Amino acid sequence: MPSESGPTGVPRRTLLSGAAGLVAGASACSSPKRKSGSGGSGSPSPGGTALPRATRWRPSTSDVQPDVKLRAAQLVEALGTWRPGGAGAAxxxxxxxxLGLPAALAEQAGSLLAAADESVTQAIDAQYGGILADTASVLVVCRQWTRTAGGPVRPGGTTVDVRLSRARPRWTVTALHPAAPGPAAASLPGEARRVLGDHGIGLAPAAEADVRGGGVHTSVLTALLRLAGDYRMEVTVLRSGHPLDVFGTDRPSDHPPGRAVDVWRIDGKAVVDPATPRTLIESFMRDAAAAGSYNVGGPLPLTGGATANQFFSDDTHHDHVHIGFDK
Structure with a gap:
């Protein structure tokens, strides 16, 4: 199967640079939440009537091109947040x-424009789906709470693949591709049910919907359960919301067929944060390989894999660990 590593010539990273730790805004809006209907810091209880107060997402100073991620997150937050009277496409x-972006992008917002009187959208994380010299894909993972006519708050959320291109004075957004996980399956294999019930595996809303839909391969589910025996993980992307091809290539990605998972936080520590111990990330990457992954990507260019390309590192994977399977 094709590797998830990027186009030939993309520089590999050995250490993340920049200030130690995530900036305060990113830390505040990225608190772990296990399932899309669960509460958390700043989150209302299901069925309550008070919408939460969202914190604007901010990138880490250690990010590659942090303004690219900020641009994408700002648009998703703006599209999915409105007060009474602010609903609708117009x-x-x-x-x-x-935001200085083409107004027509709103027509690609999908489920972010829910039929509700009020809405609050909180970006959980913004992860690169790909970053090249003049183009980028940013996967904005978010939670959304809506309310209509003073009724109860309804929790939800999605992942949006935001495409950008270089422009002056700032990068501009060219397209939006919201996740479309599909309906829940009538029945699920035992591995899927165990993943959904494992408190060591935090699933973003679209990722949870992917598991409930039954389209995530057993190899991925089994690896998550095995890793959860030693780590607490926060998953950004499984199937939906990820580019169909490895960004910048015509090679199919392992994500859409349900054979890959991306993890952005391990034991409560963000992969992108330079304060996160490199030993923790290396241990996690090697354990992912031991769990059967043929293609493990992350911020560290590890050696000693079972095959020449079992481990890889590039700018796209400086902010998460990719775990792929060939069957």
């Missing part, structure tokens, strides 16, 4: 234009 176009 107002979404106004919010998009206020």
């Amino acid at each position: 107002r979404a176009r106004e919010r998009t234009a206020a």
